[in-house]
Amino acid sequence: MKRQRNGEIWDFEHEMPANQTATEVVLGVDGGTTSTVCICMPLIPFSHSLPPDPVPVLARAVAGCSNHNSVGETAARETLEQVMADALSKSGSNRSAVRAICLAVSGVNHPLDQQRILAWLRDIFPSHVRLYIQNDAIAALASGTMGKLHGCVLIAGTGTIAYGFTEEGKEARAAGAGPTLGDWGSGYGIAAQALTAIIRSHDGRGPHTMLTSSILQTLGLSSADELIGWTYADPSWARIAALVPVVVSCAEAGDEVANKILVDSVQELASSVKAVVQRLGLCGKDGTDSFPLVMVGGVLEAKKRWDIGKEVINYVSKDYPGVQSIRPKVEPAVGAALLAWSFLMKESYNENYRS
Amino acid sequence: MKRQRNGEIWDFEHEMPANQTATEVVLGVDGGTTSTVCICMPLIPFSHSLPPDPVPVLARAVAGCSNHNSVGETAARETLEQVMADALSKSGSNRSAVRAICLAVSGVNHPLDQQRILAWLRDIFPSHVRLYIQNDAIAALASGTMGKLHGCVLIAGTGTIAYGFTEEGKEARAAGAGPTLGDWGSGYGIAAQALTAIIRSHDGRGPHTMLTSSILQTLGLSSADELIGWTYADPSWARIAALVPVVVSCAEAGDEVANKILVDSVQELASSVKAVVQRLGLCGKDGTDSFPLVMVGGVLEAKKRWDIGKEVINYVSKDYPGVQSIRPKVEPAVGAALLAWSFLMKESYNENYRS
Incomplete structure (x- = not known):
């Protein structure tokens, strides 16, 4: 055709x-x-x-x-x-x-x-x-x-967005605005922070991190300086987001810098969900009503020991104990x-x- | 020709x-x-x-x-x-x-x-x-x-970099790696954080800020949602960095969110200078030697009440009292x-x- x-x-x-x-x-x-x-x-x-x-x-x-x-x-x-x-x-x-x-x-x-x-x-x-x-x-x-339009969805792949609907058709969203506008919990956001940590460690602004050797090895680069050319060479967000598993591995191996990036990202992602739940009142007046939270995207699906998706649900459920997380089958x-x-x-x- | x-x-x-x-x-x-x-x-x-x-x-x-x-x-x-x-x-x-x-x-x-x-x-x-x-x-x-290669230069325009030389020809740099790699003190960095603050305020993740009305008015947009299309329409960093004066005006008018963005940026810029001075030992062994710090770029030259360049020098001089700031005449x-x-x-x- x-x-x-x-x-x-x-x-x-x-x-x-x-x-x-x-x-x-x-x-x-x-x-x-x-x-x-x-x-x-x-x-x-x-x-x-x-x-x-x-x-x-x-x-x-x-x-x-x-x-x-x-x-x-x-x-x-x-x-x-x-x-x-x-x-x-x-x-x-x-x-x-x-x-x-x-x-x-x-x-x-x-x-x-x-x-x-x-x-x-x-x-x-x-x-x-x-x-x-x-x-x-x-x-x-x-x-x-x-097919039911009710609850909240959190997507975290290369980008991230939280979107919610009430049974009455009221809707709200948080994040999903792209890297320039601060989607820091996204795969791109996590990986960009890891690359930044390497540069900061290299030039003396930040602490030593295992991310340097792990990511440079993954990319086949020999020095942190070469990261500058690497990022300029292809501005595709997905290419940068593909480094998330390396960040998770470093955090699992005990690297504090990588761990902090993941903890911050969990808070960012949870804050998007909470903003939507709050604005729509999905949690009911006393904050305990049950509502579905659909979790989608590579960042949330990583079946690793350091489980970003699970941590996000933990954070959300502290404020909204009625949250029912769903991993879609279709x-x-x-x-x-x-x-x-x-x-x-x-x-x-x-x-x-x-x- | x-x-x-x-x-x-x-x-x-x-x-x-x-x-x-x-x-x-x-x-x-x-x-x-x-x-x-x-x-x-x-x-x-x-x-x-x-x-x-x-x-x-x-x-x-x-x-x-x-x-x-x-x-x-x-x-x-x-x-x-x-x-x-x-x-x-x-x-x-x-x-x-x-x-x-x-x-x-x-x-x-x-x-x-x-x-x-x-x-x-x-x-x-x-x-x-x-x-x-x-x-x-x-x-x-x-x-x-x-023409003398000695001291440190801090450039903060659309991008930012700190670069230094010793009299012996040793050199070091910090930042200057582009937006993806975390040059947060740059004009782009300051303005991108301001745009992010607008989105966060709009979707319920962040506090109300004067930046919303000031920047939307400057750009001729009627809603924060339209910022997404605006940033996608033209990825030029200079176009975003051009919003720095609006951020400074909001901070001068008492907006806490704008003020925090500028304070954070001052710390970022000062940390780049300090990393270079430290690595090169420009400050001497006891940290009090005199050295030139050349300040260049629109972010540092703003002759406003909220003077980013002056604040950076204040921050640097707390650690290195011998810093001699220079605004070039050529x-x-x-x-x-x-x-x-x-x-x-x-x-x-x-x-x-x-x-």
């Missing part, structure tokens, strides 16, 4: 009209800064209050980055269209079978971002197709709650598809209730 | 042989990340131990960025060649009149960087021309000490030209002494 024009991506001319008895589908898209995943799911009957486990998936398609902040609007749009077209094609389905789409895309931080995406989606899909545009954090939350794109399904179910319920 | 090939920049074919009585010159180049300046200075007789004041300048030429980390090696080399050719041409002089060149370029952090630059300079200038390749911090130091490129002159004088002295 070609990527240039809508007609080419979607092949409007040769599209067959949907058979009335064809399987209706929903699409869930998780658009991250490294890749974009689209899941095509058959429409589960609304008689179920929770989706079946395992979730039925007709097809899965993958594409590159769809964050408009990173690749620009045109490229982001093309990637999103392509991944949806691919998922439909793999399902043996087409646009006319689609009932709802949940597009959860990183970089959607403002109502204007949502409106812009809605405008071009409306050019492609008929008006009866329900469209939901969200930040990608929502897909991660839904992947833990199986990927965020499935969460997005479940969200599309649950939005549709809610609308259908509301319509039936009104009529 | 064209920029593509050496022959075109230098016009080898039409160059006149130097008249034996033509004025001999030295070149000083200050190659920064925003611009590159070349000064062409007549060779001052070596009978003076200090250069005349004012320093005689034959010509001054300006070009763009020559940091190879930022623009790549080819573009950096072309910029450096062009600015030297321009300065010679404006002086009515040419390559054969050159006795020495001091090239002080940002991004020279490693002996390999020096060797690479030396290699291509040797293609252009005859073997009797003395070539000195240094980090650009050295030019700033020499602009305060009038620009770094003049410092580089004076360095070329003083290197040449030293070599000439050594030769005479040996013979």
Whole structure:
């Protein structure tokens, strides 16, 4: 399939009209800064209050980055269209079978971002197709709650964000603003602090640390000076974030500098969660109500002795003992598809209730 | 003049042989990340131990960025060649009149960087021309000490670095590694912390701060959310560092968050100076010897009530009471030209002494 024009991506001319008895589908898209995943799911009957486990998936398609902040609007749009077209094609389905789409895309931080995406989606899909545009954090939350928009999600991979929803639809977020704006608990933040500690030790501003030999060896560098050229050579955040396991190993081996970086990061991550829980009142009036905390991303999943995710939960539960941590069993794109399904179910319920 | 090939920049074919009585010159180049300046200075007789004041300048030429980390090696080399050719041409002089060149370029952090630059300079200038390749911090130091390589320089503009030399030629540096590697006292560092404070206040992780209204108004933004798009739109560090005066104004108006950012930055900058002074023993064995501290860059020059430069000196003088602060009267490129002159004088002295 070609990527240039809508007609080419979607092949409007040769599209067959949907058979009335064809399987209706929903699409869930998780658009991250490294890749974009689209899941095509058959429409589960609304008689179920929770989706079946395992979730039925007709097809899965993958594409590159769809964050408009990173690749620009045109490229982001093309990637999103392509991944949806691919998922439909793999399902043996087409646009006319689609009932709802949940597009959860990183970089959607403002109502204007949502409106812009809605405008071009409306050019492609008929008006009866329900469209939901969200930040990608929502897909991660839904992947833990199986489509229910309630609770808080903490994502900590290369970047980090905390996002929460109340049952009434109130939402709040913390962090997720990128390295310049202080996402210090992220994988990038942890690794950048480790690199900084090496420079400070090297030039006499900071204490000796095991991070120097461990990280220089990992990168194949012979001196701390060479780190300057290394960081300038490629500004990719993911490349720096990939050093997190080395920091964890040094902390486990007793290095105080590495340990302090991890402790500080745990506090940063916990403070993001607590800010969201506090603003939404997820913990109830006396602070003891139960609420789900979905934990997603490489920084939180490290199954190491020094377990960052576990420490974050410990910190949060000191203030909010009702926190229920969840490690999702499905990927965020499935969460997005479940969200599309649950939005549709809610609308259908509301319509039936009104009529 | 064209920029593509050496022959075109230098016009080898039409160059006149130097008249034996033509004025001999030295070149000083200050190659920064925003611009590159070349000064062409007549060779001052070596009978003076200090250069005349004012320093005689034959010509001054300006070009763009020559940091190879930022623009790549080819573009950096072309910029450096062009600015030297321009300065010679404006002086009515040419390559054969050159006795020495001091090239002080940002991004020279490693002996390999020096060797690479030396290699291509040797293609252009005859073997009797003395070539000195240094980090650009050295030019700033020499602009305060009038060509004497002794003492410490602290530069804090968009970036920051501390660099020092002993009379014996021992050198040391601290910071100057870029934002990823923790140059928190820089203009970029100060402004990035202010932007972070706005995000933290907005999402509930941090206290209210006057920085929010002041910076959003300066940038013409209506909400803290819009800062995310603003920082992604253009990753230029200088654009972010330009917000330092707003941070200073907020601190002067009593904002605690802004004040803490400046206090922390003063400590960071002072710690860079102290690391260099300590490692070089500039303060003598009992820590009270006198040594020059040259202060350069927009962050240190702000003639505000909240005077970052003055506070840094206060901090340093608590540990090293012999610190003598200097605000240079000439620009770094003049410092580089004076360095070329003083290197040449030293070599000439050594030769005479040996013979």
